Amino acid sequence: MTKAELRAWLVAALLAASLILLSSSEAALKGLLGLLFPGTARPLYPRAALAFLVGEHLGLVAVSSLLAALVGISAGILATRPGWGSFAELAERLAAAGQTFPPAAALALAVPSLGFGFPPTIVALFLYGILPIVRNTMSGLAGVGPDVLEAARGMGMGRTRILFRIELPLAAPLILAGLRTSVIVNIGTATIGATIGAGGLGAPIISGLVTQNPSYLAEGAMAVALLALAVDALFAATSLRLAASRALSRAAAPGP
């Protein structure tokens, strides 16, 4: 394990530990918020425990990101198959449209058909998170050298085998980078779900804004920030692991 990788794992563990500490110990959280906002009578968001909100939030992000990953990676693969060039353009345009579309507007449009709560939030997050995944999958697969593909075909590997044994492993670092962007953005964006009753860490933030209680707001925002940083550090460590396990760069391994 390289020094950089070890550091990344440590940072991830530290961030995760502090989030767990804050959400598992009400006393600690209350103490911290009381310290930050000494004038507030009730510093703690009363309607749900922080641990529960973190769980809800993670649920929103996990479901939407999983869907975005499934659809995004599949679309990226399809778009790079020979004869699917026109689909490539369409896929990228749709994905780009998804991201240009403000998630709040997506929510507003999804509510009439899907009702309030979880489902419309998932749809909005899914649309918002799919672009980086599609785009990175496409450029990762397009970046596999023509010589490599020619050699693979010439050695008698079938299309599926080439995809799974050659193309996807080679595109993995870029796909992972796309997932990382998508997930991190969605952790922040998922807070808007609270406006239509999907819960999550947006709930104390909205409530804090409405009741003008900065302590509620800080509780939610702090947790979102910690969550995003922890997940990002996890991705960083994973991608370093991936790079080191195959010495994709000359610098990562002992030279000749």
Place this chain on the structure above:
Amino acid sequence: MIRFEGVGRSFGEVWAVRTLDLAIAERELCVLVGPSGAGKSTILRMINRLVEPSEGRVTLDGKELRSIDPDTLRRGIGYVIQGVGLFPHLTVSANVSVVPELLGWARARVSARAREMLELVGLDPDRYGPRYPSQLSGGEAQRVGVARALASDPPILLMDEPFSAVDPVNRLRLQQEFLSIQRRLRKTVVFVTHDVDEAIRLADRIAVLRSGSLVQYDAPEALLDAPADAFIAGFLGSDRALKRLSRRAIRDWMRPARKASVDEDLAGLLCGEDPGYWWVVDGSGRLLGCLDRALAGCSEDPRRIIAAQRIEDMAVDLDTSLKDALSAMLGSSARTIPVVDGAFRLVGEIALDDIERASDRAQSR
């Protein structure tokens, strides 16, 4: 036997190959040579069905290629390309193991085979096996490419400009190493190049192609002796006589050397009756130098003369060609030069007359 019968291939309006009839004999090294756009690679790629013919048919041992599943066919044909195409996420060993694994060999057999193949191409398996392709030089990568293509011991090897991207010095080494591998394994090799010298150096038979058509198909010597038309003569170059010499091995044309042992009375030779020259060797037959009555008088110290010489610039290896011998002669301005083996032991001598003889013989055929 690979046989093309009336094969044509068009890409849109353009015919890359037209009505080709070509038979490639088993265990022969056939070089397809021609300027770029002559259809060489297209012909090669029809053999492993990376390109399908638009008309005509290609057969392998009488069986039409179209009737063989492409992936099965390709696993039985080694394929080496200019860009090598090693898989960057796999180690050298894993790269070499790909086809044996596709064929479902047992793990122990696969890894033993990978080691054997790396040794075959002159790479230490312990040192190079665990490396990744990004850690190899161009020449090393192409060696791995050859090892990978040979791993499942396919009877046929297709090579598409495999050494073109390597620097000239390494290219020559790779060519010589590949020739010695081919002498041992005797595969049916189809080799594409645009480099005439490479073609002449390697081929058992050369197919000269021009804009999709076969213009001459012959052994290199025959091609050099009697090019079918002005295009081929021009393509072969104005130094055909020299190229012919490059096909002739010194070992076939050298003669016994006049030698003297360093333990003999060398001073006596210098003052004796015989007006000639002697190659001086030590007890184990290693060449030390030359005593020439035309250059050295009776009064000189023979050991001093020998010590002052740079005989290694003059000596040629018996496995090199007459062209190299001629070059050494011109370089040392001697009409006769010594021939040595790999251990620098004197095995004969070769004179300008011998080279003329070889050249005349070729022309009069």
